[in-house]
Amino acid sequence: MLIGTAEGVKSVPADLVTMATSYRVGARQRLVSLYLPSIAPYLASNARVAFSLGIKIVIIAEVIGLPNGVGLLVRYWSDKLFMAPVVAWGLLLMGLGLAVDRLVFAPLERRTRQWSGNADAATMRAE
Amino acid sequence: MTEGSEVTEHRVATQTEIALRDVSLSFPEPKGTGRNVVYEHFSMDIAQGSFTVLLGPSGCGKSTLLNVINGLLRPTSAEAITVEGVDVRHNPEVARRMAYVFQAPRLLKWKTLRGNVEFGLRGLNVQPRERWGELIEKYFGAVGLTEYMDYYPHQVSGGMQQRVAIVRAWANEPQILLMDEPFSHLDELTAAGLRRQLVELWMREERRRTIVFEVEKELRKVFIEKAGVPL
Numbered sequence: 001m002l003i004g005t006a007e008g009v010k011s012v013p014a015d016l017v018t019m020a021t022s023y024r025v026g027a028r029q030r031l032v033s034l035y036l037p038s039i040a041p042y043l044a045s046n047a048r049v050a051f052s053l054g055i056k057i058v059i060i061a062e063v064i065g066l067p068n069g070v071g072l073l074v075r076y077w078s079d080k081l082f083m084a085p086v087v088a089w090g091l092l093l094m095g096l097g098l099a100v101d102r103l104v105f106a107p108l109e110r111r112t113r114q115w116s117g118n119a120d121a122a123t124m125r126a127e
Numbered sequence: 128m129t130e131g132s133e134v135t136e137h138r139v140a141t142q143t144e145i146a147l148r149d150v151s152l153s154f155p156e157p158k159g160t161g162r163n164v165v166y167e168h169f170s171m172d173i174a175q176g177s178f179t180v181l182l183g184p185s186g187c188g189k190s191t192l193l194n195v196i197n198g199l200l201r202p203t204s205a206e207a208i209t210v211e212g213v214d215v216r217h218n219p220e221v222a223r224r225m226a227y228v229f230q231a232p233r234l235l236k237w238k239t240l241r242g243n244v245e246f247g248l249r250g251l252n253v254q255p256r257e258r259w260g261e262l263i264e265k266y267f268g269a270v271g272l273t274e275y276m277d278y279y280p281h282q283v284s285g286g287m288q289q290r291v292a293i294v295r296a297w298a299n300e301p302q303i304l305l306m307d308e309p310f311s312h313l314d315e316l317t318a319a320g321l322r323r324q325l326v327e328l329w330m331r332e333e334r335r336r337t338i339v340f341e342v343e344k345e346l347r348k349v350f351i352e353k354a355g356v357p358l
Contacts, residue, residue: 116236
């Protein structure tokens, strides 16, 4: 997340930064009106990746050493060589991950891209 | 400035608004140990209320001069760079008396045209908030964009975006307007219309602003004729 956000900050166009400097824009306004909208798509993309990685890491942690949670159940049934609940949990988690990704993160990312003007919005030429 | 550049000034008042004294500026060359000299002991005065046109070929240092006046760039050495007698290097607040129109509109894509003008107003912070609405209406009206105020930059043409950049500067009602080839990337018809609008806006003001406008030499005839500025 941090590396991605740093990349996003680097991608803020230099000409906009110069414009803001010439208009003596203060630090708070710079952050809210210039940097945050510029890096919002990066933040959303990184959150999406972090979420999918996070689920996997939590399950693995539960399998390895935690005394409760889905991972413990998966390990219990796996140790019993009874694979149906393992596969069921796997499918459930995949579905849950996919649903959250499609219903929360994809629209969020799309929205932030539109907000920061990076979407391929249909350009309406009024002149 | 480098050879081939010149300054044409239409004097309305004689009081000096901007003074540059003994300005030298050089950059290290990307390869080698030499330095690329932009100015060497350069001095000039710009009168209050004047429309000063900096003419010169590309790369002669016109934009750099505007950046130096605006405090965006520090010269290698200078005796003084003053606005109304106050040195911009030691008193950065004096730069709030200036507004800058760049070669490209440099609008924030995520803000409406009105939002972009408010961004400039909030930044320079020289106009009271209660006047913003009136100023925005006035200057959007002056450039014929009243009905587009709530559009986003990608929804209007390049010429309209550049007009918004002019409104962003002008709405602050700055004493000094710095314009860096603001119409150079537009087609000649649009550029001619915008030049006319700019001069009309300037002529209409009771207390005329000081405008420092830079333009490449090839365009001088077109602009000077439109502006009615004697050579």
